[in-house]
Amino acid sequence: MSGYDDTDAFEGALSLSQRAMAGARGPAPYLDGLNPAQRTAVETLDGPVLMLAGAGTGKTKALTCRIAHLIHTGRARPNEILAVTFTNKAAREMKERVGHLLGAGPEGMPWMGTFHSVCVKLLRRHAELVGLRSNFTILDTDDQIRLLKQLILAANMDEKRWPARMLAGIIDGWKNRALTPERVKGHDTAEFNNRGSELYAAYQDRLRTLNAVDFGDLLLHMITIFQAAPDLLAQYQRWFKYILVDEYQDTNVAQYLWLRLLAQGHRNICCVGDDDQSIYGWRGAEVGNILRFEKDFPGAHVVRLEQNYRSTEHILGAASVLISSNEGRLGKTLWTEAKGGEKVRLIGHWDGEEEARWIGEEIEALQRGTRGLVPVNLDGQAILVRASHQMRAFEDRFLTIGLPYRVVGGPRFYERLEIRDAMAYCRLAVSPEDDLAFERVVNTPKRGLGDKAQARIQAVARDNGICLFDAARLVLQQGEITGKAAGQLRGFVEGIVRWHAAVQAAGPVMVAQAGDDDDDQLIEDEPEAPPVRAANDQSHIRLVEQILDESGYTQMWLNDKTPEAPGRLENLKELVKALEQFENLQGFLEHVSLIMDNDRAGDEPKVTIMTLHAAKGLEFPVVFLPGWEDGLFPSQRAMDENGQKAIEEERRLAYVGITRAEELCTISFAGNRRVYGQWQSQLPSRFIDELPVRHVEVLTPPGLYGGGFGAAGGFGGGRGHSTIDDRATKADVYNSPGWKRMESRASAPVPARARAVRTVEAVHFGVDDRVFHTKFGYGTVLDLDGDTALIGFDKAGEKHVKAGFLKPADQADDVPF
DNA sequence: AACAGTTCTTAGGTA
């Protein structure tokens, strides 16, 4: 009730005085660069606001200006503003831009972070209200699965038939819907062989004992706390005068409830989103949240940002027509002042390898500048795939031709084996009672502590109700483990004792303890203290080096002769380097458990390869969208699980993909593709049929097989059909001569290796010779053994290959294809 | 307990 419709006079008075107070830098300069819609979005400060921001319409600008405006007009002090995003990247960008707008003011920054990071901060303060201590650990998916596996076994269930992953998915789903075990018990009992809710309850108990939470708990616990402690909730409601939410279309039920609880005080909530870009239904996002906004928040202002500053009219046109096949949209009409430009290009290929080859060549051509187009730097080009396994074909090809690329969202830095091991050691140093960490590294490196020894420790821990670390000590005391293993275990335990002491000595454990919940404390507590290190205190870095050293972990990889070992050591070094930015080990662990980024700014320009999901929010002059085939995109699995709903979500994904492109967008599909190692013939995606002919140019594929496809200049091959919005039908595509030819080829057995590599006879290599390999590119001979050679490839690392596959580097030009 | 060889499963996106 406080908050809207009572504002006009109020606004002027307040802003004047507050500006004076803040030593105002004159009238808000940031307003000048805004278009009318953006300006409305920035200046409609009170009450609920829904900002419907289409792709490329300057949403982040509006959002950050709005925050600046709130502060500039004195509506709120920075830390009375809460801005939540979904990704760390988005949070980082927002911080940067807001920081820039605000200048180096003394007032501090708003609360800006992901749902998860904000919740961690809150939950650490109030952990005891859900039976946790404030230094709880956050489990990653791996820990979660291992834990569930134990519980499933303990419940005497067949782990084969009832895999832990499945249970993890079910529990995740419940948590996304803010359902606690008690709430589940009533209605969802059929799940997981009727044991779902029981196992869920056991899991939550186990987490509590371990003083741990999973990702879903961060929100779930906060909701529980808010609902159980209305006074506390009221304090936060009073505190956060303005709440902003980015990507609102991606919120799940739990997030929605959390927001609604917090926003009920001042009712100043501004949600920004685009229903057409809702692509996270599979992890619980509810498009319904954004569609329902006006009902949920009566009196809401709706502002539409529709002027697109990113793409050409053809790209925009193609995307708009495609998305218009979806039902239940809020509806937007994107427009642009940019006229002309290239049409969206469509091309079919024989198979996935040809597709990769063609795209590689096209990228190089665009880099040089062709057909009157300005040259496009590799940084400006991206390949967006539906599923990560599509990436390999491109990596292989680009390795071969030496085209620099970067994979975004590949295996994350902190998910790598060696990093997880190292982290487990760090966790043990911080809290020796971290059983999951203990389990992980007790026999890594190998200490001769196999299943039997570990079972012994587990049993002692269970019988005495103590943690594994204490159990290990007890086992040693009682001499239950003897010989070499005992010595090793003793070394391990003593190490942990030593490291833990060092951590304790280094400083007080970060604390925001219970009881600091009055407003004054909130003010003082800098919301998002950026990790700043005390310049001269690097003790935690030395400690980690010491830990990795004394545990024998580093040595383990030094002894390892597999090709990955050097890379792993490299990663460990980077881990240590990353520590520099934190003042203590605890802060670092926190960071790593939440962060997901390893996109180090590249030195040389590189093509980006990533998933469509990861591409949301990004833009590139040139975009390639390969693999538009039914079953792959739209994904068969999604369709099986969610039917029509899934197709709409996949279509939105296609929409997201096309709208990433500024200048040139190329969609492609292949007639054949290897799936699970088996060749399969593929049909073009149904989304291709939905593209408007007037915005699309069909290219003639090169090469042996594809020639002629669509050569007549459109899906319809020029035949005068006309449907409502001039779409081609599938029949048009299938009737094209090129497609027919492809199809007939597809049903014939695929030649075992169309690109059969010729063996080159009578070529002898010596060590240090420069050679070329069709798959791995250029390299140097390191060693020879009969017809096998060890080659140090420039791009692909060291590999053993048959000499017959090699050519002298200077003859590389004759390589087939 | 550690290793090598074999069979089995898996291949949607993420904080």
Add this chain to the structure above:
DNA sequence: AAGAACTGTT
């Protein structure tokens, strides 16, 4: 095709 899980051998 690649990795995980499993088997049997040393």
